[in-house]
Amino acid sequence: MAVSRETKEKVVASLVEDLNGAGSVVFADFTGINVEDMTELRNQMRENNVNFTIVKNTLLKRAFSMIEVDENEGVFSMMEGPTALAYCADEVLPIKIIRNFAKNHKGLPQVKGGFVSGETFALAKMMELADIPSRDELIAKMLGSISLPLQGFVSASSGIIRKLLYTVIAIKDSREN
Secondary structure (H helix, E strand, O other): OOOOOOHHHHHHHHHHHHHHOOOOEEEEOOOOOOHHHHHHHHHHHHHOEEEEEEHHHHHHHHHHHOOOOOOOHHHHHHHHHHHHEEEEOOOOOHHHHHHHHHHHHOOOEEEEEEEEEEEEEEEHHHHHHOOOOOOOHHHHHHHHHHHHHHHHHHHHHHHHHHHHHHHHHHHHHHHOO
């Protein structure tokens, strides 16, 4: 069944709105994924507030043109063959989910590349991006590295106070005898 021009325009307008607010967009080839696995992937995306959709390449190209992405950029070359999009405001979450899912499902879907913060990333750069710890992990590491010297200071100063207390008690005991 043919899709009307009005429906296509609504799809493109919706994509433009979503892509303008996206920190990253991951392009993936979903060929070879069975229905069960695709449903599992969609559920993982939904649980993490990541949009995951399949769009015709012509509509996708039109949407990227409307958000003023130059056709000479590599992003248009990623729109060949079956293309699925994963996008959200977080720059690393979509690629992390896809990479972890692909590890457990015979390497599917295959990442084609991505568009992060207005810049096109090839497959290798996207995989490097997936290795970056999440914001929460980085904050936890920073807090841990800040608290470690403080714990050492508290431990050292409590040792000094303890020695002073033992000395005062020893002096008191010697005067009583």
